[in-house]
Every structure is written in C-alpha cells, then in structure tokens.
Amino acid sequence: MRSNSPRQKTPVVTASRPARGRSPEIQRKERERAREQRRKQRAQRNRNTGPIGFSLSRTRVLSGAIVFVLLAVGYVVRLADIQLVQGAELAARAKELRTTEIELTAERGDISDRNGNPVAKSVTRYKIFADQELVQQWKTKDDAGNIVGGPDYAAQILAPVLGLSEQKLQTLLTRPEGQKKYNKYQTLVTEVPPETWEAVKQLKITGVFPETLNKRIYPSGDTAKNIIGVVGKDGGLSGLEYTLEDMLKGKAGSLKYERSLDGYVLPSGSVVEEPNEPGKGIKTTFDMDIQWHAEKALDEQLKKTGGAAGSVIVQDVKTCEILALADRSTTADGNTAFTGRIGAVQDIFEPGSTAKVITMAAALERGEVTPLSEFRVPYQYATDNGQVFKDSHEHPTQKLTLTGILADSSNTGTVQVGEKLPKQVRYDYLYKFGFGQKTGIELGGESRGILHKADDWDGRTKYGVLFGQGMAGNALQATNVFATIANDGKQCKPHLVAGYTEPDGTFVESEKSETTQTVSKKTADQVLKMMESVVVEGSGKAGAISGYRVAGKTGTSQAPDENGKLTRIVSSFIGVAPVDNPEIAVSVVIRDPRSGVWGGEVSAPVFADVMAYSLQRLGVEPTGSKPDLYSTTWK
Template identity: 45%
Template sequence: MRRQAALTLLLTVMMVFGGRLVYVQAVQGPDLAEQAKADRTRTSLIRAPRGDILDSDGEVLASSVERFNVGVNQRLVRNYERKDPDTGEVLGAGAAAAAEVLAPLLGRDKAELGAQLVGDSTFVYLAKGLTPEQWRAIDALRVPGIEPEETTARIYPNGATAGNLIGYVGREGHGLAGLEQSFNEALTGTDGKLTVEIGATGQVIPTGQREEVPAVAGHTVRTSIDRDLQFLAQQKIDEAVAKWGAQWGAVVVEEVGTGRVLAIADSGTVDPNNYQKWDAADRGSRAVSAPYEPGSTGKLPTFAAALEEGVVDTGTPFTVPDRLTMPNGQTFTDNDNHATARLTTTGVLAASSNTGTVQIGDKIADEVRYGYLRGFGFGQRTGIELPGETPGQLRPPDSWDSRTRYTTMFGQGMSVSLLQNTSMVATLGNGGVRMDPHIVDGLADGDGVFAPTKVGEGTRVVSEATADKVIAMMESVTADGGTGVLGRVEGYRVAAKTGTAQIADGKGGLSSRLGSYVGLAPAEDPKLAVGVVIYKPPGMSYGGVTAAPVFRDVMGFGLRQMGVPPSTTPAPDLPREAG
C-alpha cells in the first residue's frame, strides 16, 4: 500500500515536471528564445546622410560631414594596460591609465574622465562630434571598450553667404530656418539600422549575428542662387546700410522670363555655422518677410493699368502743379516745390510726380486698378520656397477711404515685400506675363536622378505692347533730369523707378523713411530685374540716392556674370514736356 502511494506520488511529480517542461518548451520556448536573443544583440541607428544644398552651378552651400561620437564600455576598459612600447613593462592599468592617455585627445580633465570610465554600463558617451582624424588617433591607442558611433555634422562652407536663404539645423539635425526648414523632409532621408550579437561583457562577437538595413540618403536641393552674385549683393547692401546708417537693407535679383531668383541679399546676414550669435529676428530674409510701403515704385502698376485700359498714352499731356486738391477734397503734394508744369505721362513718371499720378489714376475705376495690383502679385504670397513669407497688405477698394483710394496710386496705403516689388518689375520685363518667383531649380535623389521644379506658364497681367511702353517710360527715369540717374549701368540701357516712402512710427506719426529702387536691364531685351530697399536711414532717404548705387553695382555684376552683351541701340526719345 505504501509502495503504491509512493509510486502514485512519483508519477504525479513526474507529470507536473513533464507538463512544466512541455509548457516551457512549447509555449514559453519561443518567447524565451527571443528574449535570450534580444539580450545577446545590440541595435544601433545608422544616420541617413542629410542631402546637400547647392547653388545654380553645383557649388556646395550646405553639406554634411562624417563625425564620431565616442563612448566607453565600462566593463571592458578595466582590462586596459598601458605598457612601455620598448620594454613591454606595464606602466598603468584600468580606468585611471586609460584616462591618462585619452584625456589629451578628448580635451578633458583626466580625473573627471577617469570617473566616467568606472562602472558597469556597457556604453557611456565620452565625447561627440569628433573628426575622423581625432577618432583615428583615439583608436590607435587600442583601449578596450572605447567604441565609436558614426554620425554627421552640418557645415556651411561659404559662411554668411546666402545664410539668410539656406537656414540652419538644430542639435537633432532638423531644419530650423530657410531651405533647411522648407525642405527638411526631403533633405533628411531615411535612417537605417545595424544589429550585432554581443558577448556577456558587451563586446561584439565577430562570428555572431549581424543584420544591416542601409540608410537612404536625403535628396540634394539645387537652388537658382548664383553664389558669386549673392556674395556681391550682400557686400554692397552691407556697405550701403553702413554708409547711410540704415536699420536694414535688402536686394533681390530675378531672372526675367523664368521667375528664377538669382540672389536675395539681406544686410547683416546670419552665418549658419554660428547662428546662435544672431538675434532670432535677424536670421531670416527681410526681403521676403518684411512688408513696407513701396512709395513711388508702386506707381508703375498705376501707369501700366492706365495704358492697358487706353485712358492715356505715353504722350498724354497733364497740368502738374506741386500741390493739387482732388474733386473729393483730398490734397496731395509733390516731394519738392516746383512751378506748375505741363508734362506728358512719360514726364510725370520721370519726375515721379504725385500730383500727376493721381490725375492718371483717377481715370480708372478703383475696382479695375485693384485688379491690376493683384495681377502684379501685390497682397498675396509669391509662393517662394522660404518660410515666413509675407503677403504684404492690399485692402480691397470697398475699404478704401477718400484718401487711400488716391495714395494707393502712388504706392502708399499698402505694403509689399521687396520680392513682390521686384517680381512686379520682372513681369513688365517679361512682356506683361507674371512668373511666380522660385529659388529651387529641383531635387536630386541618392542616385542622382534630378526632378526639376515645375514652373507654370505664367499669368498675363498686361499686354506686351503696354509692358513695352512702361519700360520705355522707365528709361526716362535714368535719363538726364530723371530721378534715377545714379542707377545707370555703364554699357547698358536701364529702365528703372525710384521710390521714397514714409514709415509709421506706431504713435500716429511718420517719423522715418525708406528709399527703394527697382529696374530692368538691358531695357531693350530685359534679362534681369533687381530691387533694392534701404530701410530707415536717419538722414538722406531718397531711393535715387541711397538705393540706386547698390542697384547699379549688382545689376552690372549680374549682367556681366551672365555674359549679356552691352546695348547697341539708343533709348527711345519719349517727350516729357507737353506743348
């Protein structure tokens, strides 16, 4: 009986253990095996190389370079022995000895470094962002447990040149401004990963499991920016801002007929390599983001609309006093006192007369003129591939008061960006067809396959005949007696318009001014449109004085850079005085 009970007990125990064994092997087995495998493997991220940003000729504006983060396996570094290279005598061992040889290469205090080497962790960061040369020097020491982690760093080889456009990346490698921000997803690519099998102390087993998913490099962004022209434009606008003591200044260069922007220069441009040294407000492009009243450069849409509607021609006569009260009781004055003159439409533009301009604009219905302003791109973003673009301000005519309906005729009571104003002039140069400005020519993937930016056919604003007439009248601005003579470019016919506008001080006053200058060359077959603004110079503010020389230098350099031949035909001799 006892034997039977013992046998029963034994069988019961065997069944329990057997069942447990079956459960462990059949049910828990796969999970346990997977856990054991996980304990024996280590997965590290393979960073995808961030794509380059290039200028129009393929010159690098932003790129990523190889860097190394260095860490320590504290369990392995304790096995280090520093030996005399000649005698083999052991001079030191463990973490203290390792710190002594590593500290000079890492630029660290050896006592502080030594403390980091002690412990049971299989990986602790010691330094980040080391160059390949620095890592090779460290690796040559053969200190066990000192391990590299490959990474990249973003560099901008041209310093501040185009820094306002390129932008910069943050610590995590994400774009924070400019094209780095706008094209962050395309530039970033797709990270890969590397999984290896490790031993009990964390060392990689050479014959163990190794699985790698390669990283996919980010796209390369090819811009329309001409690096040399960009550098020259930044230099000239910095000089002008310093000369006139202005708050800031900017330059835009657009290729006529394509919408390609070849340069956007802002004074005091940020260096993306050290962007933290600039105030946040100074890291972008005011040419794109800062609205201002265009002043007399804003007269061009009024003249274009009047010509297109057939209410004036280039020689239509006007009586132009220096002070004029319109039928609704609003009074307007010219910038300078002068005797009443008899001027043609061309003469009104050449003299930049406000009193003449309101007479011309008064011949067009407000809704019609508003349509032309919108057609030229005012009051709406251009869509350029940069963050922070302003639409400017252009209120609809049903919100204009009795004065604003006239001030919008000569560029006040509304605001634009320099990019918008330059695009307006480029539209005239393109026979009256507006092309949306863009700064990116296209993207290339990791295999070098290039996808160009899709550019629309453009929008007709005025007829080619009207555009030609406006350009012919603009040439009178740079002729003797015009307001824009300082913008002449030697060897080329130039069509331009000067502008000076008052700036509201936020207290109900107009205590500051700005000067601007926009134009085309060569006038007979425009290739480039250039716009310049000098914001809040404390003294002289006339655009024909402050901004014109910048226009001259940038336009001249751009034309020569493009290989545009000098003009060989004379400018049209349009009458400015009426009989």
C-alpha cells in the first residue's frame, strides 16, 4: 500500500549553505568532499584541453601528429635533394657567380721591311689607376720609423715618379668633399713605359694598380704609312694592318678567378689561365730607303707641277716583289699628304700610250710584223668604218718602222698596226697582260679596271684600245705589263709580303706565284729593244740615266672629272733598267699636272731620279754594253 505520508527530499550538500541541523564536524567533511569533487572535475577537463585552451579530441591529436611527421619527412627529403642530388650543380652555379673572366689580349705581330727593320710594332704601356678607399686606408713606415700613409703621403712619393705635381695627385687620390662614395677606378696616368710602372710598384702603395695596354708604334714615321696602314680599337683599319689582320692579331687568352663581393681575389679560389697566342710577324718586300726616296721625289714633283695626286711604284721584275709604293695627294694648301687611300691600286685611268707596248707585242707574237716593218704614218688616219684618229702633234706623213711608231708614240701608226689583229685578239692580249683582272696584291680595295668584252666594243673603241683608250686600269697593272716584258715575257703576281714569322720564331716564306709565259722571250726582247729607242731617240729622253741602259714608254691620257667629262689629265712614264739585264721596273703617274701634260715632261724626270737611286741602293752594276737600236725610219 502506498503510504499517504509525505515523501522526504534528499538534502543537497553545498559548500555555501550547509544543511541546518547538522553538526559542525559533518558540515566540514561535506565541504571537503565537495572541494575534492570540484578538483577532480577540473583535472578531467584539463586532460581534454589544448595548450591555449581549446578542447582537443583524440582525432585532432592524431591528425596533428601525422602533419608533423609529414613536414619532417618533407624537410629531410628536400635537404637530401639539395645536398645529395643538386649539390654539385648548385655549387657550380655559386662558383660561376663569383668567378670573373679577364681577356688576355694577344700581342699584335710586328711588320718589318725586307731588311728586317721594324716599320710597325707593338709595345707594352701601362695605365696606372687608384682605388681612393684603399689609398685612404693605406699605412706604412717611413725611413725614420714613423707611421705615414694616406693620399697625402702617397701623392708625395708618387709625384717624382709619375712627373705630376703633389697637389694634382692629392686631388686625384682623395675622395671629393661631399661625395659619399670613393672612386674605385681613378686614372692617374696613361701610356707610361714599363720602367715607370716598375718604379711605382716598388713604392708598395696599397690601392695603386696597373692596366696593361698594347700600343702600336711606327718607327719610320709617315714613310709608307698608307701602305702599312693604321690600327684602331678593334684591329687594323687600313693598309696591310687591315688586309693581314688575321695573321697579325693573334689569339686572345683568358684568366678566370674567384672573387669576393667587394671584388678581391679569393686566396682559396681556383685560378684558370688560358695563355694568349701572339700574332705572326710580317716581313714585307719594301726597301724603306727606296720607299722614302720615292715619296720624296713624288712630293717634290707634285709641288713643282701642281699635280693633284700621283704614285710611284718600284717592282723587281724577276720576283714581282714591290720594293716601294709611294702614293700622295695634294692638299688645299699646296702640301702633299697620304690620305689613307691607295690610288695606285684603287684608282683607275686610261693607260694611254703605255698600252701601245701590248699592241706591239701582240703583232710581233703573231708574226704580223717585225721591229723594222715599214709604215707610212700620217698626222690623221681614217679606218674602214670611218673613225678618224690623230697624233698628238701635227706633222707631215712620216716613213716609220714599227720601232719608230713606238718611239714617236704615234696613234695613227699604232692603229695601222692594230688593224692586222682581229678584234678578239686585241682583247685577249690586253687581258693576258693583266687588264680587266686584279693583280692580287695584299691591299684592300684593288680595282680590276674596265675592259669590256670585244663583242661589246663599238666602232671606235675597237681601235681606241690599241693605244690605251676605251679601257682603264690601275697603276700597278700598267707597271706589271713592263715587268713582264723585262722578265723574258713571263708574268708573275706582284706582292708585298715576303713571309711571316711564327710565335716560336720560325720564318715561313710566302708561296711563290706561278709565272705565265704571256709572250715568247723573242717577242719580249724585241719589244724591250724597241722601248730603248723611246728613251734614246723618242719621247722619253728625260727618262735616261747616266751609266745605265733604260727602256720605257711615255703615256698621256684623259680622265673623267666628278661630272663624267674628260677634263682631267693623267701623265705617266713606265720603264725598266738595265736593258742588258733588267732588274727593276718603275712607274710614275701624275694626275692633273698644271705645268704640262706630256708624260715625257712631267713623269719621266721622276722616273730617272727614282730608278737611279734604286739601282744604286740595290748594288746593280752600271751597264757594260752600248745600245744596239733598231732603225726608226725607212727610206
């Protein structure tokens, strides 16, 4: 049965309000139990709470542990990749970043004349510069044992060595007031000789450094300078310095070293040096004494005649070596100078009467004539196609032999001789003797001249070429024609280089060019004897030389001006000597002379001067025989 009596409630024990009717002892114990219960509850809560108060479940703790392990593994893998896999590559890249490479410039080869005298050579010079910061920090002891140094003392001991004032050096070595940074590359002097740098080095000034320079000097001054050429920053600019650049420049080397961030060499770093290779030394065929004399004679004649420009060539007829090549132009003030242009090979002109030698040689070689063949030579002559030609001077009809036609330089007589030659033969002989093609001389810008094909000649040109009109060549081509005649009809290649010297001192001669038998020795001897009459009896008497037999030919032709009109004159004389044993050929070309126009008057005197000097310089004995000339006239 359910009791009807009221249910008693269980008392709640609290720390703040003890149940009434309890003893103090019981109340105390109940409070202690309550405190212990609360302590346990707090401890339980702390076991499920993170370090910053967040509640961490078992899953979160496990996830965190996995992430930590993965990060640790990734770090270890990356470290292993860097050290073991990429280590060598990264080390190489780091070394590359701190490695500096300096080019070791090769010393340029020297150029010498045929006798070994230097005409162009490289010398070592130094540029001396300073690091202002290092000089500021520099300290040393003087003779008395005192501590000295800095810019002022450096300037004091450098001044007498460099030839500069102390005040100027102090300014150069000291950082300007108000400027934050030091000048790390302050130039003190440039182009001083090695002995000056050696003296500076003995002073042991920290912060003063050299920079090596290769300077090109020309011991012969301006003599042959247009042929030798000049050198610029990047190599040869003209003359042989330009055309022989590959042989002269050598091969640059290199120096690689490791340096610190402030630019100093790392003592423990690697140093790799690839030595440079000096250029080859070039030995030319020039005789500088003959060259100097040729230039002097040309200068004097240009001033005397008022010529605009000119050239003189001296060539060995047997080897085709060029012994001298003078080339000058007249400046606005009337003086002469070289211009860097070599007109003797670059400028062309109608050879005029000097080309008559080729017509005579062709006719003789083909058996059409002999040196004594007889011709009636009028002042004016008309060809079958109506072309009219005249001689330079009016005269009655003359009875001249083939030799007489050449000696008097008759245009009308030459045309009559040339009529015996087919048009193609005329072209073939002009080409065989070198016109219309380059000689191959070791100079830049050589012109091949103008020689149109025979089929392209008009009605007048096919006769004009017989006496050097309607075609053009340079002075060297014309000179080689006469050298060929003097060399028994054998033609060779004119050249300026005798050979070269390897860096180890071995001398290598230039390859000898093959000779071509242009005409027979018999024809060459006949033409040479005919040319002797030009000097003895004809238009070239001013080319005679005492003690030597000389053969030559005068030439006068027109040349186009800047507008293409034939208003300019080219006067020339080309000859060989001695006739009984030819050694050298000399050509003289004067452009636009004002005192006269004929080659025998303007150019022949220079020929005689240069030829006489050259023969004596080369030790050629005077002629031991007398001329045995062909008759120039007939009855």
